[in-house]
Amino acid sequence: MRVGVIGAHASRGWARAVHLPALLSLPDYEITAVAGTSRESARQAADVWGAKHAFADPQELISHPDVDLVTISVQLPRRDGLVEAAISAGKHVYSEWPLARSAEAAERLHALAEQAGVRHAVGLQSRHHPAIGYLRDLVADGKVGEVMSASLTYSLSSPEVWSVRYADLFDHTKGVNHLAVVGGHSMDMFGSAVGHFTEISATLATRIPRITLQETGEQITVTSPDQIAAVGLLESGAAASVHIMTGGPRGEGFLIEVHGRAGRLVLDSADDSLVGPEFTLxxxxxxxxxxxxxxxxxxxxxxxxxxxxxxxVRQVYRNLAAGIPTEPDFLTAVRTHRLIDAIKRSATTGERQHLG
Structure with a gap:
């Protein structure tokens, strides 16, 4: 399968750190095209990763006949129309998370991909972490007996001085804040292991009201939450809670606890990394x-x-190459976006939300 990577760079970025090394190690794939912020940066990336084609315009990459799969590794605010364009061109598509700004928009992209008959994946790859998979199977096999309750806490540090390139993180309208990114990844891992919420009540708070932009010294007002607390019921009927806390000194990272009639499973991490924590079960x-x-x-x-x-990420690509309808795909994204939207509605209205 011939891949074009939008957001490729020779020396930095998520595609350079994760997508491109994963693709390079898989014999079922060939990196044939890259697109960057300029033709020069794209050409440099192409030289490093062995791509035949380099583009400054991602639409050129999408329409090129040598591309079968489009990997979209740019932030959501800079991604407008790219997923739709890839689907319209009949290309398979792997989009980074978040897929969209809302569940409704994610549902539309899922419907488009299904109608076009293209394979689709979304960057919620942490559900493929070996420890998450093992926890999932232990719970399903009855290691703790009937599950009574489960909880997720995630504590991570967050500076109050940030580079301007991260300013979107603090704007609730951009769709890449702590709730969407940190919450989306961690709650998808949690749900894949213990089951999904069917109803939820939530509280959101912003405890750091301003941050400083490193390059200019300008202070900007934070409109996105840094404290996320939610309680509800899972598909099994078990009670569940989520508390995601950011800010202050170094956090303790992930802690998932599953309490059952026959015992308790605890999954915790040695650091507060979001992209590749080391877990102890x-x-x-x-x-x-x-x-x-x-x-x-x-x-x-x-x-x-x-x-x-x-x-x-390599496991996601393996599934795509094999045509295996395995999560995380756009339907996974829809479910996670629905949960995030329910949390926002509950925090705004004070009412418990029910999820299908």
């Missing part, structure tokens, strides 16, 4: 102590020496 039964559960080798895709984020 442990189990405690009713009478025994706590036992660390190493992740079996069968959950770790080969080769295993790549960084976790590269391994996770």
């Amino acid at each position: 442990s189990f405690s039964g009713g009478t025994g102590g706590t036992v660390v559960l190493p992740v079996p080798d069968r959950y770790v895709p080969m080769p295993s020496d790549a960084p976790p984020a590269v391994r996770n």
Whole structure:
């Protein structure tokens, strides 16, 4: 499958760190085209990654006959129309997360992709983390018995001085704030392991009201939340809670707890990384102590020496090449966007929200 990567760069960026190394390691793929912010930067990226074609205009990449799959690795505010254009051109498409600014917009993209018969994937690849997969199977196989409750807490540091290129993070209208990005990734991991919310109540708060732009010293007002707290019920009927907290000194990272009639599973991380945390999974039964559960080798895709984020993205590409209708696809994105929209509605109205 011949791939064109929008957002490619020779020395920096998410595509350079994750997508391009993942593609380069897969024999089912050939990197044939790249698009960057200028023809010069695209040409440099093409030289590094061995692409035949380099474009400053992503629309040229999308329409090129040598491209079968379009990878869109640019931030949502700079992505207007690209997913639609790829679908209209009959190309398979792998879009970074968030897919859209709302569930309604994500539903429209999913419908377009299905109608066009193209394969589609979204950048919620952390559900392929080996420890998440192992936790999912342990819960499903009854390791803790009937699940009574589950919780996710995610604490990460956040500076109050940021580069201007991250300014969109603090504008709630841009769709790339902590709720969408941090919340979307972490809640998708949580839901894939323990089941999805069917109803939820939420509170949002902004505790850091202003941040400073590093390059100019300008202070801007923060309109997006940095504290996200939600409680509700899962598909199984189990009670569940989510608390995502950002700001202040270094956080403790992920902590997922699953409480069942027969025991408790705890998944925690040694750092607050969002893109590739190292997890420890442990189990405690009713009478025994706590036992660390190493992740079996069968959950770790080969080769295993790549960084976790590269391994996770590589698995998404493997599924795309095989035509396997496996999440995360645009329907995964729709579900996660619906949850985010429900959290926003609940925080605004004070009313409990029901999810289909």
